[in-house]
Amino acid sequence: DSGVTQTPKHLITATGQRVTLRCSPRSGDLSVYWYQQSLDQGLQFLIQYYNGEERAKGNILERFSAQQFPDLHSELNLSSLELGDSALYFCASSVATGQSGNTIYFGEGSWLTVV
Amino acid sequence: QKEVEQDPGPLSVPEGAIVSLNCTYSNSAFQYFMWYRQYSRKGPELLMYTYSSGNKEDGRFTAQVDKSSKYISLFIRDSQPSDSATYLCAFQTMDSSYKLIFGSGTRLLVRP
Numbered sequence: 001d002s003g004v005t006q007t008p009k010h011l012i013t014a015t016g017q018r019v020t021l022r023c024s025p026r027s028g029d030l031s032v033y034w035y036q037q038s039l040d041q042g043l044q045f046l047i048q049y050y051n052g053e054e055r056a057k058g059n060i061l062e063r064f065s066a067q068q069f070p071d072l073h074s075e076l077n078l079s080s081l082e083l084g085d086s087a088l089y090f091c092a093s094s095v096a097t098g099q100s101g102n103t104i105y106f107g108e109g110s111w112l113t114v115v
Numbered sequence: 116q117k118e119v120e121q122d123p124g125p126l127s128v129p130e131g132a133i134v135s136l137n138c139t140y141s142n143s144a145f146q147y148f149m150w151y152r153q154y155s156r157k158g159p160e161l162l163m164y165t166y167s168s169g170n171k172e173d174g175r176f177t178a179q180v181d182k183s184s185k186y187i188s189l190f191i192r193d194s195q196p197s198d199s200a201t202y203l204c205a206f207q208t209m210d211s212s213y214k215l216i217f218g219s220g221t222r223l224l225v226r227p
Contacts, residue, residue, distance in 0.1 A: 002158065002160070004158075031213075033214060033215075042217055042218070042219040042220060043159070043203065043215075043217040043220075045214050045215070045216070048212045048214055055211060055212050056210070056211065056212030056214060058214070088156065090158060090159070092215075094213070102213065103161060103164060104161075104207075104215055105161065106151075106158040106159045106160070107158050108157060108158040109156070109157070109158050111156065
């Protein structure tokens with residue numbers, strides 16, 4: 001158990017809908033990362049938050065957004081869903097300082113299927 | 116040229132074999148190198164973590180980094196069926212995010 005908690009584990013929804021994925025980082029970790037893993041793309045970095053503020057953006061679509069709350073949990077919002085958004089979405093967290101060399105721990109993922 | 120190259124496999128070996136997994140990378144700024152193991156539909160689990168060049172050993176696992184060749188390896192000795200998984204190399208960026216850039220993963224199957 002990495003200590004990173006993600007909900008829901010599985011989600012099936014229709015095209016055009018909106019879903020919210022939730023992540024609780026490890027105790028004491030200030031940095032949260034979101035990654036998308038689809039069959040043909042591998043693990044792709046989406047976005048990072050550090051202590052409530054956006055730190056870096058990767059290949060995140062405009063239909064997707066995220067935020068990190070004062071209690072440090074994070075949510076990834078996916079809207080106007082398309083079939084191609086079906087993937088595993090992982091949250092990861094790292095130790096408080098966010099410095100280089102810190103270990104990044106992953107949750108078990110949220111498996112989204114868009115039908 | 117992709118930033119990270121990793122052979123997707125699958126790699127099939129008999130139980131007890133020595134397994135060699137490799138990645139090449141193009142960004143000479145990378146200083147921290149990781150190997151993650153991922154079982155099907157599960158979260159990646161950190162296996163090995165290496166700073167700069169050299170070797171690091173942990174039980175049956177050895178990680179090697181050759182920065183001059185931009186090449187990293189993971190060796191698994193006495194492989195077991197429970198080692199069957201996808202192995203992902205990962206590189207930590209040196210910008211303010213310190214995010215990980217992943218290889219595409221190598222599927223390993225260890226046959227009993």
